[in-house]
Amino acid sequence: MALKINLLKLKEYGRVAEIRQDVVNVTGLTNCMYGQLVKIGEASKGTIVGFDADYVLVLLVKQGAPIKPGDAVTTTMDDFRVPVGDGFVGRRLNALAEPVDNGGPIREDATLPIFGKAPSVLERVPLEEVMATGTKIVDMMKPVGKGQRMLIIGDRMTGKTTVGVDAIVNQRGKHVICIYCCIGKAEAALAKVTEVFDQTHAWDYTMVVAATASDPMGQQYLVPYVATSLGEYFMYTKQRDVLMVFDDFTKHAWAYRQISLLLERAPGRDAYPGDIFYIHSQLVERAGKLNQARGGGSMTHLPIVETQQGDVAGYIPSNIISMTDGQIYMSTPLFSEGFKPAIDMGLSVSRIGNKVQWPAMRKMTGMLQLEFVRYKELEKLTRIKAGMSADVEKRLKRGRVVEELLKQDANHPIDMEDQVLTLFAFQNKFLEGVEPVDVKPTIERMLKYIKTQRADLVDALIKTQRMTDEIKEGLNEQLTRFRDTAV
Numbered sequence: 001m002a003l004k005i006n007l008l009k010l011k012e013y014g015r016v017a018e019i020r021q022d023v024v025n026v027t028g029l030t031n032c033m034y035g036q037l038v039k040i041g042e043a044s045k046g047t048i049v050g051f052d053a054d055y056v057l058v059l060l061v062k063q064g065a066p067i068k069p070g071d072a073v074t075t076t077m078d079d080f081r082v083p084v085g086d087g088f089v090g091r092r093l094n095a096l097a098e099p100v101d102n103g104g105p106i107r108e109d110a111t112l113p114i115f116g117k118a119p120s121v122l123e124r125v126p127l128e129e130v131m132a133t134g135t136k137i138v139d140m141m142k143p144v145g146k147g148q149r150m151l152i153i154g155d156r157m158t159g160k161t162t163v164g165v166d167a168i169v170n171q172r173g174k175h176v177i178c179i180y181c182c183i184g185k186a187e188a189a190l191a192k193v194t195e196v197f198d199q200t201h202a203w204d205y206t207m208v209v210a211a212t213a214s215d216p217m218g219q220q221y222l223v224p225y226v227a228t229s230l231g232e233y234f235m236y237t238k239q240r241d242v243l244m245v246f247d248d249f250t251k252h253a254w255a256y257r258q259i260s261l262l263l264e265r266a267p268g269r270d271a272y273p274g275d276i277f278y279i280h281s282q283l284v285e286r287a288g289k290l291n292q293a294r295g296g297g298s299m300t301h302l303p304i305v306e307t308q309q310g311d312v313a314g315y316i317p318s319n320i321i322s323m324t325d326g327q328i329y330m331s332t333p334l335f336s337e338g339f340k341p342a343i344d345m346g347l348s349v350s351r352i353g354n355k356v357q358w359p360a361m362r363k364m365t366g367m368l369q370l371e372f373v374r375y376k377e378l379e380k381l382t383r384i385k386a387g388m389s390a391d392v393e394k395r396l397k398r399g400r401v402v403e404e405l406l407k408q409d410a411n412h413p414i415d416m417e418d419q420v421l422t423l424f425a426f427q428n429k430f431l432e433g434v435e436p437v438d439v440k441p442t443i444e445r446m447l448k449y450i451k452t453q454r455a456d457l458v459d460a461l462i463k464t465q466r467m468t469d470e471i472k473e474g475l476n477e478q479l480t481r482f483r484d485t486a487v
């Protein structure tokens with residue numbers, strides 16, 4: 001009779017030999033694998049990150065009690081898995097998917113490996129539905145598709161987190177599961193984000209998976225993988241659309257560099273280890289849109305990267321630019337000029353293009369960026385030259401309206417239909433002659449007017465996502481009345 005051994009149940013025992021900061025050298029584990037979870041003593045956990053001639057190298061992930069040489073190390077022949085399930089929505093979790101929010105234990109529906117496989121080419125389909133971010137410049141000119149990977153990149157304090165967080169806030173009522181993954185940011189910065197979620201009732205569909213700057217390096221390294229696994233449960237098992245924000249990958253790269261230096265791996269460019277490209281691409285490859293046979297779910301990634309003095313050619317920024325499908329570039333000069341969100345349209349790009357947009361939107365945004373760029377150039381020229389022709393003055397005025405129209409407050413995402421209506425009013429010259437300071441209140445009043453007078457038109461627009469002749473006619477009529485009553 002053949003003897004059946006279940007490898008998954010096979011337990012191994014080792015001993016701690018030496019401790020070097022977050023790395024523990026272990027002896028006695030002869031059958032273990034890279035990436036496996038190990039238990040050290042009763043209360044601590046780690047993951048296997050390497051081997052040398054004498055030891056298995058274990059990165060500490062959770063330290064429950066001080067670790068001493070001689071402590072017992074146990075492991076099973078299984079890859080590193082975390083619990084996942086419906087109950088995780090609305091909770092704050094750590095890098096082991098454990099709740100850290102006084103909400104009590106969470107019932108798990110399954111476990112998933114943290115280094116999950118990316119969907120294969122055959123399992124994916126082209127992106128065709130828009131992931132509405134609620135940020136006008138993005139939705140109008142650099143649209144994000146469901147399943148896309150769109151990088152948010154910029155210097156410190158340029159509004160990167162705000163664009164990501166607003167995209168989450170904007171998913172209210174849209175049946176999207178959102179995950180905000182905090183990597184190595186200060187606890188205070190995370191508190192600001194969770195406060196926004198409190199105020200906007202975003203917790204109904206959002207979870208926060210966080211390893212802040214005060215958490216162990218191992219957790220900062222693992223947290224984006226764990227967050228992605230939590231999202232994969234919803235994408236694969238629940239056939240849902242998932243939106244993930246990683247804030248930010250720069251800190252993730254730092255954590256990984258520090259771990260690699262501790263492990264005495266040969267440092268490469270900027271002291272990063274040679275596999276730094278691999279560890280990020282392995283993550284963003286897990287995003288995508290699945291075909292019907294796999295359930296049709298999707299996972300959209302919005303990784304954030306911080307640059308130094310706007311240098312997108314730096315090692316980590318250029319790596320991540322090359323592995324995503326576009327970037328939203330946030331600029332310090334624009335931010336200080338008061339153009340917020342400070343998105344540089346010239347340096348931002350969506351490689352998916354406008355095919356995911358509502359047809360109604362696509363028709364109107366073609367010339368918008370060009371118009372804005374021309375206005376900016378004209379403005380620069382006329383700053384030095386006095387005496388302008390009437391034509392130039394008119395073009396400047398129109399440009400100023402576009403500029404005001406594109407500005408937006410933090411944490412106030414705008415619905416797609418409102419964006420379309422605003423553009424329609426602008427293109428049909430209903431905003432002509434409005435003073436720049438009045439643009440925002442006028443648009444607000446105008447949208448309210450249309451919605452109270454002809455809610456059916458707005459509903460039809462949402463349903464068809466197109467600007468039919470009927471809708472156009474109705475809107476023109478309402479906008480004319482609105483303009484006449486306003487004067």
Ligand SMILES: Nc1ncnc2c1ncn2[C@@H]1O[C@H](COP(=O)(O)OP(=O)(O)OP(=O)(O)O)[C@@H](O)[C@H]1O
Pocket residue numbers: 154155156157158159160161162163306340341342408409410
């Ligand atoms: N559209 C906006 N309108 C007004 N204020 C904004 C806007 N976007 C961001 N801000 C403000 O600018 C500040 C910086 O924003 P945010 O934290 O999003 O930037 P960041 O680039 O993520 O910064 P950090 O480098 O610290 O992570 C915040 O105080 C935020 O409220």
Ligand SMILES: [Mg+2]
Pocket residue numbers: 160161162247
């Ligand atoms: Mg930030």
